Amino acid sequence: MAWLTIPWVPIALVGTAVAFVTGFKNNASYDRLWEARQIYGAIVNTSRAWGIMVVDFVSAKHAKGSVTEEELKRAHTRLIHRHIAWMHALRFQLRQPKPWEHMIKVYNREYRQWYTVDEVETKLEDALAGLITPSEKADVLGKANTATQLIALQSKDLRELLDRGLIEDFRHMELEKLLVDLFAQQGKCERIKNFPYPRQFATLNLMFIKLFINLVPFGMLGEFAKMGDGFVWLTIPFSALVAWVFNMMERIGESTENPFEGSANDVPITAITRTIEIDLREMLGETNIPEPLKPQNQILM
Numbered sequence: 001m002a003w004l005t006i007p008w009v010p011i012a013l014v015g016t017a018v019a020f021v022t023g024f025k026n027n028a029s030y031d032r033l034w035e036a037r038q039i040y041g042a043i044v045n046t047s048r049a050w051g052i053m054v055v056d057f058v059s060a061k062h063a064k065g066s067v068t069e070e071e072l073k074r075a076h077t078r079l080i081h082r083h084i085a086w087m088h089a090l091r092f093q094l095r096q097p098k099p100w101e102h103m104i105k106v107y108n109r110e111y112r113q114w115y116t117v118d119e120v121e122t123k124l125e126d127a128l129a130g131l132i133t134p135s136e137k138a139d140v141l142g143k144a145n146t147a148t149q150l151i152a153l154q155s156k157d158l159r160e161l162l163d164r165g166l167i168e169d170f171r172h173m174e175l176e177k178l179l180v181d182l183f184a185q186q187g188k189c190e191r192i193k194n195f196p197y198p199r200q201f202a203t204l205n206l207m208f209i210k211l212f213i214n215l216v217p218f219g220m221l222g223e224f225a226k227m228g229d230g231f232v233w234l235t236i237p238f239s240a241l242v243a244w245v246f247n248m249m250e251r252i253g254e255s256t257e258n259p260f261e262g263s264a265n266d267v268p269i270t271a272i273t274r275t276i277e278i279d280l281r282e283m284l285g286e287t288n289i290p291e292p293l294k295p296q297n298q299i300l301m
Contacts, residue, residue: 005222011215015246018208022249025197025205029256032192036259036267039188046185047083047276050178051283054079057171064165075161080280082154085131086182087273088124089140089147094189094260094269095119100196101261102254108263115296117262118270147186151179189260197257209250213243268293268300 058075060067095117097104103111124146128137132150140149155176162172217239224231224238259267271293281289293300 004218005225006215006218008219008223011212011219014208014212014215018205018212018246021201021205021208022246022253025201025253026249026256028201029197029253032197033256033259033265033267036189036192039185039192040267040269040272043087043182043185044272044276046178046181047087048279050083050175050182051080051280053171053175053178055283057175058161058166060166062165062168067164067166072166075166077284079154079157080284081131082136082150082157084277084280085128086147086150086154087276088127088131089150090186090189091269091273092119092124092127093145093147094193095262097261098193098196098258100199101258103261103263111264115264115299115301117301120262148183151182151186155179193258193260202254202257205253206250209246213246216242262301264299266301270301 055076058072058079060072096119102108125137125141128141132140132153136153140146140153143149158167158172158175158179161167162169167175217235220235220239220242221232224234255263255265259265260269274290274293278289278292
């Protein structure tokens with residue numbers, strides 16, 4: 001049935017175009033993942049800076065009236081604990097599923113058996129317990145963007161400390177700069193979370209791959225027939241191999257394009273948040289410090 005064969009040249013041209021489009025998608029997806037990791041790296045650095053500046057800048061040196069060490073300790077704890085609450089609020093917001101994400105799809109549910117996504121298994125209310133006052137907790141949870149409101153509370157608190165003389169103007173401005181930087185990093189995370197990889201590229205790329213995979217066997221049939229009648233059967237394994245390679249290239253891009261969706265390939269924002277929390281609590285001299293998160297089945301979330 002030689003009429004089934006298709007010349008290899010047009011198939012190769014389609015394959016070349018598919019390879020270019022798939023490579024473009026994978027590069028763009030990796031850029032989104034790497035940018036997300038860089039953003040959380042910046043959050044780590046700014047959080048540590050916030051911790052040491054709160055402890056060192058909030059002092060009784062310029063206080064208007066007598067201030068006890070206990071009052072200073074409470075101010076340090078309040079500002080640092082509220083920052084930890086912001087970290088938890090941000091990770092919960094970034095884990096909220098979006099319609100275009102892939103972990104909510106049926107074919108990905110099996111992965112959830114291998115690891116636990118804390119933001120799915122627990123509630124934000126529980127994560128904020130003990131970090132902010134009940135009135136602040138009720139206030140921020142009633143707002144559309146909890147993380148934003150927590151930074152707003154930080155700014156309000158700094159203004160009150162400035163009025164009391166617990167921080168002076170220059171130090172107040174430095175701390176406010178850190179809050180502005182945290183706002184910027186939060187906005188970058190929200191941009192990646194709320195703007196998907198363009199659907200026209202993702203959808204057309206998948207269609208092109210399916211087209212190419214369906215054409216490959218008809219092109220290989222003629223190529224292996226040139227080697228002899230018995231070699232025709234090699235069309236089956238080699239067509240499957242080519243199809244697997246191109247399909248996996250597509251899947252790699254798909255699993256990378258949403259770095260906050262809760263997949264095994266995500267930026268481990270839960271573990272990073274725990275690391276920051278440990279560092280900040282140690283700066284306060286606390287002893288009841290949580291343990292670092294451990295990977296589950298070699299997957300760190």
